[in-house]
Amino acid sequence: MQHGIDLASFLLAFASALIGAKLLGEIAERLGQPAVLGELLAGVLLGPSVLGLVPLTDAVFLLAEIGVILLLFEVGLETSLEELARVGGPALAVALAGMALPFLGGYLFTRALGHPALTAIFVGAALTATSIGITARLLAELKVLTSREGQIILGAAVADDVLGLVVLAVVARIAESGSVSPAMVVRATALAVGFLAVALALGIPLGHRLVRIVGQANVRGILLAASVAFALLVALAAKKAGSAEIVGAFATGLVFARTNRRHDITRAVQPVVDIFAPLFFVSVGAQVDVALLNPAVEANRPALLLALGLTGIGFAGKFAAGFCAWGGVRRAFIGSGMVPRGEVGLIFASLGKATGAFPEQVFVAVVLAVFATTFLAPPLLKALAPTLARGDAARTSR
Amino acid sequence: MQHGIDLASFLLAFASALIGAKLLGEIAERLGQPAVLGELLAGVLLGPSVLGLVPLTDAVFLLAEIGVILLLFEVGLETSLEELARVGGPALAVALAGMALPFLGGYLFTRALGHPALTAIFVGAALTATSIGITARLLAELKVLTSREGQIILGAAVADDVLGLVVLAVVARIAESGSVSPAMVVRATALAVGFLAVALALGIPLGHRLVRIVGQANVRGILLAASVAFALLVALAAKKAGSAEIVGAFATGLVFARTNRRHDITRAVQPVVDIFAPLFFVSVGAQVDVALLNPAVEANRPALLLALGLTGIGFAGKFAAGFCAWGGVRRAFIGSGMVPRGEVGLIFASLGKATGAFPEQVFVAVVLAVFATTFLAPPLLKALAPTLARGDAARTSR
Numbered sequence: 001m002q003h004g005i006d007l008a009s010f011l012l013a014f015a016s017a018l019i020g021a022k023l024l025g026e027i028a029e030r031l032g033q034p035a036v037l038g039e040l041l042a043g044v045l046l047g048p049s050v051l052g053l054v055p056l057t058d059a060v061f062l063l064a065e066i067g068v069i070l071l072l073f074e075v076g077l078e079t080s081l082e083e084l085a086r087v088g089g090p091a092l093a094v095a096l097a098g099m100a101l102p103f104l105g106g107y108l109f110t111r112a113l114g115h116p117a118l119t120a121i122f123v124g125a126a127l128t129a130t131s132i133g134i135t136a137r138l139l140a141e142l143k144v145l146t147s148r149e150g151q152i153i154l155g156a157a158v159a160d161d162v163l164g165l166v167v168l169a170v171v172a173r174i175a176e177s178g179s180v181s182p183a184m185v186v187r188a189t190a191l192a193v194g195f196l197a198v199a200l201a202l203g204i205p206l207g208h209r210l211v212r213i214v215g216q217a218n219v220r221g222i223l224l225a226a227s228v229a230f231a232l233l234v235a236l237a238a239k240k241a242g243s244a245e246i247v248g249a250f251a252t253g254l255v256f257a258r259t260n261r262r263h264d265i266t267r268a269v270q271p272v273v274d275i276f277a278p279l280f281f282v283s284v285g286a287q288v289d290v291a292l293l294n295p296a297v298e299a300n301r302p303a304l305l306l307a308l309g310l311t312g313i314g315f316a317g318k319f320a321a322g323f324c325a326w327g328g329v330r331r332a333f334i335g336s337g338m339v340p341r342g343e344v345g346l347i348f349a350s351l352g353k354a355t356g357a358f359p360e361q362v363f364v365a366v367v368l369a370v371f372a373t374t375f376l377a378p379p380l381l382k383a384l385a386p387t388l389a390r391g392d393a394a395r396t397s398r
Numbered sequence: 399m400q401h402g403i404d405l406a407s408f409l410l411a412f413a414s415a416l417i418g419a420k421l422l423g424e425i426a427e428r429l430g431q432p433a434v435l436g437e438l439l440a441g442v443l444l445g446p447s448v449l450g451l452v453p454l455t456d457a458v459f460l461l462a463e464i465g466v467i468l469l470l471f472e473v474g475l476e477t478s479l480e481e482l483a484r485v486g487g488p489a490l491a492v493a494l495a496g497m498a499l500p501f502l503g504g505y506l507f508t509r510a511l512g513h514p515a516l517t518a519i520f521v522g523a524a525l526t527a528t529s530i531g532i533t534a535r536l537l538a539e540l541k542v543l544t545s546r547e548g549q550i551i552l553g554a555a556v557a558d559d560v561l562g563l564v565v566l567a568v569v570a571r572i573a574e575s576g577s578v579s580p581a582m583v584v585r586a587t588a589l590a591v592g593f594l595a596v597a598l599a600l601g602i603p604l605g606h607r608l609v610r611i612v613g614q615a616n617v618r619g620i621l622l623a624a625s626v627a628f629a630l631l632v633a634l635a636a637k638k639a640g641s642a643e644i645v646g647a648f649a650t651g652l653v654f655a656r657t658n659r660r661h662d663i664t665r666a667v668q669p670v671v672d673i674f675a676p677l678f679f680v681s682v683g684a685q686v687d688v689a690l691l692n693p694a695v696e697a698n699r700p701a702l703l704l705a706l707g708l709t710g711i712g713f714a715g716k717f718a719a720g721f722c723a724w725g726g727v728r729r730a731f732i733g734s735g736m737v738p739r740g741e742v743g744l745i746f747a748s749l750g751k752a753t754g755a756f757p758e759q760v761f762v763a764v765v766l767a768v769f770a771t772t773f774l775a776p777p778l779l780k781a782l783a784p785t786l787a788r789g790d791a792a793r794t795s796r
């Protein structure tokens with residue numbers, strides 16, 4: 001079979017990503033850090049700016065995307081819709097504050113430096129969305145995914161990912177035509193939020209039926225294949241509805257979490273995630289260009305200073321948003337859990353560059369700030385996790 | 399993340415392939431046929447010539463390739479090197495006869511129809527290699543992978559895949575320069591055969607050491623990730639050595655089959671194979687252009703007739719080769735197991751077309767013959783499998 005993708009270079013990238021991710025993940029764990037931090041660092045080392053073993057090719061991004069879709073499907077499987085609904089209020093408050101504060105901070109800071117309004121809008125928007133993939137993985141690793149705090153973070157991350165893509169649609173329209181109609185904003189929001197509601201309302205009865213039908217089949221692997229196919233289709237529908245693929249995959253996980261085959265599906269999907277999710281984290285790390293991080297190089301300094309400011313704003317905005325939660329929860333932990341940015345921030349940065357809203361220096365600074373928040377969160381959350389455990393114990397003993 | 403691959407169309411293709419493969423696989427099983435036949439037919443239906451849900455894109459081929467690499471890794475894990483070595487003699491005899499007979503038949507038949515020698519060489523070569531992926535999957539499904547017959551078929555399929563790629567190198571050289579030196583043939587053969595020997599000799603101690611080191615690690619999924627990374631690297635090395643990726647993956651499976659974590663790795667890799675291998679079988683079926691199969695269309699007839707002849711030769715040559723086996727085995731079953739052709743035949747066909755050795759009609763006929771053998775084998779093997787079971791019983795009672 002002949003095709004345009006260089007299979008040999010992809011096999012090398014895939015193998016290097018697996019080895020690097022697990023090796024540095026293990027080292028990170030032994031140093032008391034979450035493994036995902038090691039996987040991100042492995043990406044930096046393996047990426048084009050250092051070793052070049054994991055190039056940023058279409059093939060790597062495709063498999064990384066499959067990996068993060070399956071990861072969110074697994075996270076959904078381990079999440080209870082009831083639990084999530086129970087924290088709906090605080091989660092939404094955290095999500096909205098966590099979008100408003102970094103947006104305002106980013107906008108004002110960029111304006112104060114003398115940049116035009118459009119640049120400032122893009123900078124603010126790029127700081128809004130928490131990375132649901134990195135956050136979910138961190139929570140699972142710290143074994144707090146099902147805690148009240150974990151559920152609030154997860155719910156807020158899903159909400160701001162959904163709303164972040166609405167912001168993306170709105171900002172893209174502003175960049176295109178210079179303005180935006182309120183009707184367009186309402187429509188985009190209704191579509192993204194409505195999608196989730198419809199996916200769950202239709203998905204739950206369908207999921208039950210699918211599991212029943214598949215239970216009568218004999219062919220090997222059909223339960224996993226059917227549920228993964230379902231997740232891929234809902235991910236596709238989510239994208240078409242203006243939401244993100246991973247939101248669709250997460251919703252499908254929630255659907256199958258309510259069936260009696262939940263544990264069988266989870267057990268079968270875990271090894272698939274173990275193989276493909278590392279590619280996602282490594283590909284995120286691989287996008288860091290270490291050459292730009294050297295402050296000894298004079299040309300790097302303006303972008304580094306801007307990045308430092310944006311990282312501070314991005315961090316403080318999300319951290320403060322955690323304090324909008326209520327219900328006797330550890331709010332510093334929630335705020336920290338919202339800190340990591342990811343894909344959506346990078347998409348904003350690329351769009352800002354493509355539309356000319358970002359001069360090169362602003363583009364580099366935004367990308368650096370997105371990564372800095374991603375790398376800051378794991379050690380911070382890990383440090384705060386024991387506090388959370390004590391909080392849990394305190395609540396239990398009450 | 400932005401990239402050149404259309405993620406939406408890939409998600410649709412992936413989901414359709416999973417659903418189609420499992421649905422038709424289940425129907426095939428209920429009709430007493432092997433599931434893989436259903437998966438191949440699902441590919442025909444989903445492919446560009448009928449529904450168009452699974453296009454033949456780079457992304458589909460990439461994931462299909464990952465799928466078949468992991469499938470052969472799993473097959474290797476379920477194979478004992480000692481068992482395989484015990485049937486080395488008959489397996490090699492079957493492999494060599496199974497290459498010589500179809501090559502001669504194809505060559506003479508094509509010459510008799512008045513085509514030039516180069517065309518006839520390419521046709522003969524295209525009929526030589528058994529598809530190790532389809533054969534292995536069939537044997538596993540019929541639960542005869544570890545029978546003496548199964549081991550001979552598997553050993554012969556690996557041998558003729560290794561040698562088939564030597565033939566490919568030689569034929570490509572002939573097409574390029576019109577002739578080939580004996581030194582080049584010897585070198586290509588030594589490289590391909592030597593690779594397997596070296597991979598096993600180095601791999602076995604390395605595999606044991608890797609399993610021991612990984613056993614001391616805590617990070618989730620590291621055993622599977624490490625062994626899959628190993629398989630990917632050996633697959634890459636196999637390709638570089640002039641062999642096929644899947645031969646490297648199979649060798650790695652053999653290596654890990656000798657460790658004490660064999661069952662853990664097998665259990666973990668199975669769901670990954672369940673998700674990705676169907677893409678391979680569906681992508682094979684999707685390459686069939688049903689429009690060319692209609693004998694009512696006058697333009698199709700010459701190619702169909704040629705294909706019919708080549709299918710007969712391809713079938714008879716491999717079937718007869720089965721009778722070169724010895725040791726009280728069911729030789730008709732072995733011959734039938736060698737019948738399915740696959741990737742290597744298609745590569746020869748593409749190369750024949752690209753170098754101008756094949757007129758369009760010959761190209762179409764060779765592709766059709768490759769597919770016909772692939773579709774013929776599953777029902778035939780299934781029909782012969784009960785005979786095999788009786789043979790096994792007879793041997794045991796002796």
